[in-house]
Amino acid sequence: MAGTPLPAALFCVHVQRCAVAALPDLLYYPRHRRVFLIATPAAISAPTAKAPAPADLARPGRMVSLDVFRGATIAAMILVNDPGSWGHIYPPLEHAEWNGWTPTDLIFPFFLFIVGVSMTLSFASRIARGVTRGALAIHVVRRSALIFAIGLFLNGFPEFDFSSIRIMGVLQRIALCYLVAGLLYLATFERKLSIEGPASVRANFRVTAAVAVALLVGYWALMTFVPVPGYGVGHLGKDDNLGAYVDRTLMGGHLWSESVTWDPEGFLSTFPAIASLLIGILAGEWLRSDRRAGRKALGLAAAGLALLIAGRFLHPYFPINKNLWTSSFVLFTSGFAMLALACCYWVVDARFWRAWAWPFLVFGMNAILAYALAALVSEVSTDFEFSDSRGHQTTLHGWLYDRFFVPHLSAVNASLAFAVFFVFVIFALLWPFYRVKLFLRV
Numbered sequence: 001m002a003g004t005p006l007p008a009a010l011f012c013v014h015v016q017r018c019a020v021a022a023l024p025d026l027l028y029y030p031r032h033r034r035v036f037l038i039a040t041p042a043a044i045s046a047p048t049a050k051a052p053a054p055a056d057l058a059r060p061g062r063m064v065s066l067d068v069f070r071g072a073t074i075a076a077m078i079l080v081n082d083p084g085s086w087g088h089i090y091p092p093l094e095h096a097e098w099n100g101w102t103p104t105d106l107i108f109p110f111f112l113f114i115v116g117v118s119m120t121l122s123f124a125s126r127i128a129r130g131v132t133r134g135a136l137a138i139h140v141v142r143r144s145a146l147i148f149a150i151g152l153f154l155n156g157f158p159e160f161d162f163s164s165i166r167i168m169g170v171l172q173r174i175a176l177c178y179l180v181a182g183l184l185y186l187a188t189f190e191r192k193l194s195i196e197g198p199a200s201v202r203a204n205f206r207v208t209a210a211v212a213v214a215l216l217v218g219y220w221a222l223m224t225f226v227p228v229p230g231y232g233v234g235h236l237g238k239d240d241n242l243g244a245y246v247d248r249t250l251m252g253g254h255l256w257s258e259s260v261t262w263d264p265e266g267f268l269s270t271f272p273a274i275a276s277l278l279i280g281i282l283a284g285e286w287l288r289s290d291r292r293a294g295r296k297a298l299g300l301a302a303a304g305l306a307l308l309i310a311g312r313f314l315h316p317y318f319p320i321n322k323n324l325w326t327s328s329f330v331l332f333t334s335g336f337a338m339l340a341l342a343c344c345y346w347v348v349d350a351r352f353w354r355a356w357a358w359p360f361l362v363f364g365m366n367a368i369l370a371y372a373l374a375a376l377v378s379e380v381s382t383d384f385e386f387s388d389s390r391g392h393q394t395t396l397h398g399w400l401y402d403r404f405f406v407p408h409l410s411a412v413n414a415s416l417a418f419a420v421f422f423v424f425v426i427f428a429l430l431w432p433f434y435r436v437k438l439f440l441r442v
Contacts, residue, residue, distance in 0.1 A: 063121065063349060064357075065347070065348035066341070066364075067361055067364035068348050068357045068361060069340060069360075070364035070367055071359075072360045072364075074367055074371070076103075077107050078370070079419050079420065079422075079423050080093050080104045080107065081378070082374070082422040083415040083416065083419045084416075085414075088411040089416075092104065095322060098238065098321060099236075099319040099320065100321075101320050101322065101329070101332070101333075105333070108170065109322075109330070109337065110333070111174075112276040112277045113277070113334060113338075113341075114280060115174065115277055116280020118280075119185065119277075119281060120185075120284030120288060121284055123186070124201045127189075128200070136182075136186055137183060137186050140178065140179060140183060140186070143175075143178065147175035147178070148171065148172050151170070152169075154169075154171065155169050158383075164253050167251050168251070168256075168266055168267065172265065176274075177273050177277045178277070180274050181281065184278075188208070189202065203284075209282060211278060212274075212275040212279060212282075216272055216275050216327035216331070217327070219268075219272045219326075222268070223236065223324070223326075224318070228240060228241065236319065236321070238259070238262055241262075241324060243262070243268040243269050244262035246268045247262060247267055247268070250267055262323075264322070269324055272326070272329075275327075276330050276334055279307075279337075280334075283303075286300055287345065293345075297346040300338050300342040300345070301339055301342035303335075305335060305339065307334050308335030308336055309335070310332075310335070311330070311332025311333070312328075314328040314331065315328050320332050359427065363427070363430065366430055366433055366439050369433060370426060370430055377425065378397075380396070381395060382397045382398075401418050405421075
């Protein structure tokens with residue numbers, strides 16, 4: 001399926017053993033602070049301050065809600081990627097044909113948004129531990145190059161026909177967005193000095209927001225007012241838009257094989273995709289703040305609703321379109337992502353209702369491995385043929401689907417049931433890693 005990320009660390013990862021940080025139920029004082037109370041008459045008679053409600057405390061530790069949100073996004077990605085039959089799919093599990101959206105169209109922008117939130121948390125933590133700006137910049141460049149290279153490798157596998165290999169793709173888009181957003185964060189972040197510990201680090205809100213707005217407005221202006229040779233101005237069809245023309249000009253026969261004349265992860269549409277990640281950075285900074293947990297969840301939900309409404313309002317003028325990654329699509333999907341994360345944050349990190357979430361943690365804590373396993377199992381089950389008992393050539397995917405699903409359900413339900421089965425297969429493969437706290441990182 002176009003627009004669905006593939007494993008970025010299948011061929012080059014290191015293993016990290018770590019545990020999910022348990023968030024304490026009680027407030028605590030930092031170790032270096034000692035509090036001495038003097039029993040004066042005034043102190044004894046003073047009224048005791050009312051303790052804040054647990055839900056209002058922004059507890060320290062790992063943001064488990066982000067892992068849950070990531071895991072739900074990955075599970076959804078695997079579900080829509082692996083139906084029993086591409087000819088029998090419920091409409092919500094397909095991409096929109098062109099303009100408009102379906103729930104499936106939310107998955108990739110959700111992933112970019114999550115990358116932005118994670119970047120904020122990761123970079124701030126590393127800088128607080130003393131990692132220099134230069135070292136982090138090298139890390140960003142190296143990681144982006146690795147992801148881009150693996151994307152090219154997967155595009156060529158297994159034939160490696162370099163005369164037609166697709167240059168762009170999902171991993172390539174992620175790599176470019178991560179590169180630009182990461183370097184922007186490192187070039188503009190702000191330090192806040194503290195007398196009680198190391199200086200805290202924050203993304204430069206104004207610069208980040210201004211760049212995101214400039215990308216969205218600039219992309220709209222380019223797509224609307226720049227004439228396309230042979231077509232004219234303002235066309236937003238599959239072949240006649242400026243992005244498709246730029247892709248054909250720069251990459252020729254190295255476009256998406258399903259379209260040939262345009263690419264859903266093309267060069268020009270990567271610029272507004274960067275804004276999707278930058279909005280994630282802004283959301284991450286809001287959640288890192290010292291505000292009460294309830295206010296953070298409410299504020300994120302309010303901002304998400306505003307972006308969603310703005311994107312929908314702009315739809316008649318610059319249609320919501322995943323393949324073009326229009327500015328309205330960025331606002332609309334980022335708003336959806338904020339609403340989803342706000343709900344997840346309130347339930348998981350504010351209220352501590354987590355019993356339901358552990359299956360998503362299995363996916364979310366080992367996201368890269370989930371991608372890798374899903375891609376490998378899918379590739380093996382669909383590419384290698386064998387003869388069944390009747391002498392017919394089939395694949396493992398086809399044999400399982402025809403034998404255990406098609407005879408018992410309607411065509412569309414059999415296809416969906418197989419996709420659910422595939423998600424459970426990947427979950428079963430991930431579970432042992434989760435049990436021993438073995439997580440793969442790029």
